[in-house]
Amino acid sequence: MSAAGQSPAPDHALPTAVQARLDQLFRHHLRDDPAAAATEALRRYIETYRGQAATQAGVRP
Amino acid sequence: MKLALEQLAEGIHDLPSLPVVVMDLLGTLEQDDVDVSVLAKKVSLDPALTAKTLRLANASAFGLQVKVTTIQQALTFLGLQTTRNLITAAALSGCFPSGRCASFDDKAFWRHASATAICARGLARRMRFNQDVAFTAGLLHDLGQLVLVCSHPDAYGAVLAWRKAHACTLLDAERAMLGVDHVDAGVALATHWHFSDTMRQAIARHHAPETPGAGMLAAIVHVADAIVHALDIAGDADELVPPVSTVAWNAMGLNEEAYWYLFQETERQCGEMSAIMSA
Numbered sequence: 001m002s003a004a005g006q007s008p009a010p011d012h013a014l015p016t017a018v019q020a021r022l023d024q025l026f027r028h029h030l031r032d033d034p035a036a037a038a039t040e041a042l043r044r045y046i047e048t049y050r051g052q053a054a055t056q057a058g059v060r061p
Numbered sequence: 062m063k064l065a066l067e068q069l070a071e072g073i074h075d076l077p078s079l080p081v082v083v084m085d086l087l088g089t090l091e092q093d094d095v096d097v098s099v100l101a102k103k104v105s106l107d108p109a110l111t112a113k114t115l116r117l118a119n120a121s122a123f124g125l126q127v128k129v130t131t132i133q134q135a136l137t138f139l140g141l142q143t144t145r146n147l148i149t150a151a152a153l154s155g156c157f158p159s160g161r162c163a164s165f166d167d168k169a170f171w172r173h174a175s176a177t178a179i180c181a182r183g184l185a186r187r188m189r190f191n192q193d194v195a196f197t198a199g200l201l202h203d204l205g206q207l208v209l210v211c212s213h214p215d216a217y218g219a220v221l222a223w224r225k226a227h228a229c230t231l232l233d234a235e236r237a238m239l240g241v242d243h244v245d246a247g248v249a250l251a252t253h254w255h256f257s258d259t260m261r262q263a264i265a266r267h268h269a270p271e272t273p274g275a276g277m278l279a280a281i282v283h284v285a286d287a288i289v290h291a292l293d294i295a296g297d298a299d300e301l302v303p304p305v306s307t308v309a310w311n312a313m314g315l316n317e318e319a320y321w322y323l324f325q326e327t328e329r330q331c332g333e334m335s336a337i338m339s340a
Contacts, residue, residue, distance in 0.1 A: 025291060025302050027228065038310030039287075039302070045320045046291045 014051050015059050022047060062216045063240035069249045072212025076156065079254060080107055083152040086145045087256050097141055101132040104148055113151035116337045118144070122179060122330035142193035150178075150200055154338045157207040162214035164221045169295040170207065171339040174200050176294040176331035180285035183323045184313060188281070195281050198263040201256070202282045205247030205264070206231070209239070225299050232268060232303075244268060270309040280309035292324060294331060 014022070022043070029039045079087075082103040086095075105111055111132055118135040119128050123143065129135045135144045159167040181199030185192045210217045216239060224234035235242040244265060251261040259278055266272050266279035267286060283306055289295075290302045315323075 021293065022291075025293060025300055028230075028301060029304070036304060036307075038305035038307040041310065042287060042291055042302070042305050045317050046324070048317070049321050049324050 014047060015054050018050050018054060019047075022050065062213070062219070062238070064213065064216070066241065066245065066249070069208070069212075069241060069246050070253070073208060073246075073250055073253045075212060076208070076250075079156060080110060080152055082107075083110075083149055084255060086149055087254060087260070093141070095141060095145070097136050098133075100141075100145070101136055104132045109155065110148065110151055113155065113337065113340075114144075114147045117147040117151055117334065120330075120333045120337060122334050123147075142191075143196075146193050146197050146200075149197060150338065153200070153204070157211055159339075162210045162217050162221075164218045165206075165210045165214075166295075166297065168335070168339040169297050170203070172331065172335040173289055173295040174203060175335035175338050176289040176292070176327050177202060177282065177285045179330045179334065180288050180323060180327040181281050183326050184281045184285055184315075187315060187319060187323075188277070188313065190277060190281060194259065194278060195285075198260055198267075198278050198282050199285050201247070201251075201260065202264055202267045202286060203243060203247065204250055205243030205245065208246040208250050209235070209241075209243060213239070221299075228299075228301070230301050230303055268303065270306050277312065280306070280312045283309045284313055288320075288324065289327065292328060294328070 026039070026043050029036055029043060031040065031043075033040065082100065085103075086100075104114065114132065115129060115135065117123075118139060119125060123139060125138055127138065129138055132144070132148075135147070139147070154171065178196045178199035181195040182192045184190075185195035209220075220231070220234045220238045223229075223238050224231055227234065227237075229237075232242050232244070244267070247264040248261060251264050256264075259276065262274075262276055263278040263282050266275035267282040269275065270280040270283040272279075287303055287305045290300060293300060
């Protein structure tokens with residue numbers, strides 16, 4: 001499997017403001033677009049990374 | 062206002078010259094047979110360049126346990142390649158006057174450039190690619206923006222307004238408003254300043270790393286650039302993550318855990334460096 005195909009589903013809920021900002025940053029990216037597998041992978045990694053940081057900081061969604 | 066490539070070249074000629082020692086360094090970035098003592102003496106003749114280089118050398122991103130106070134010490138503790146990268150970074154940041162275009166955020170530019178340099182270095186380390194070359198390419202990849210801002214500040218203000226109005230990438234706004242983009246300007250600058258072919262190619266292809274012959278360095282800078290946009294390090298309200306090339310992403314071959322470490326490393330190390338760069 002390619003590295004771009006390895007992105008797992010985010011397992012940390014993101015605070016609303018963080019999710020809104022990520023949606024804005026990736027506003028030209030359509031979720032689950034097979035033609036944009038790498039952008040999708042980066043987005044999911046960042047979402048999981050931000051979600052875990054929020055969890056560790058005790059920030060609730 | 063549309064710009065011809067000749068007008069880009071004229072704008073570049075109006076920029077301040079790089080110190081001769083930095084021109085030499087950029088031309089020999091991939092060579093190891095540089096005379097270190099001559100290099101230290103040449104740099105030390107420029108107090109401002111020396112001071113900024115030493116501030117960068119003492120930044121946490123370079124992990125020194127002792128404080129270096131001379132270029133010779135930096136060479137001893139950091140090695141030739143890292144020290145000449147820092148000299149280059151220090152010289153470049155002083156070369157472009159800030160504040161020419163009110164809507165262009167110079168500090169945000171250097172935050173992005175510094176973070177891309179650190180992220181590219183991290184990617185290169187994991188791929189066993191030359192880390193110092195990747196660092197410099199990350200730092201230089203968007204210099205064309207500064208060329209356009211400095212030579213055509215009013216037109217660049219219109220580019221930024223267009224980007225905001227159309228919610229598009231900077232590259233698209235530049236092409237729509239100027240007819241050229243920061244990649245064209247960066248390549249023209251790289252040619253004018255005699256950058257190596259590898260570096261010029263990385264600047265030319267950082268938005269198109271799947272182009273045949275683009276090379277691994279362009280792929281590293283492309284992925285680092287996208288990561289830094291996604292981490293929102295510049296803090297630009299109109300920021301947009303550019304589409305990530307699947308070819309370049311797969312060439313990195315990293316898993317999620319490796320990317321997380323890279324995200325952390327980039328966020329942790331870029332703040333101090335960008336503050337020095339934009340001072």
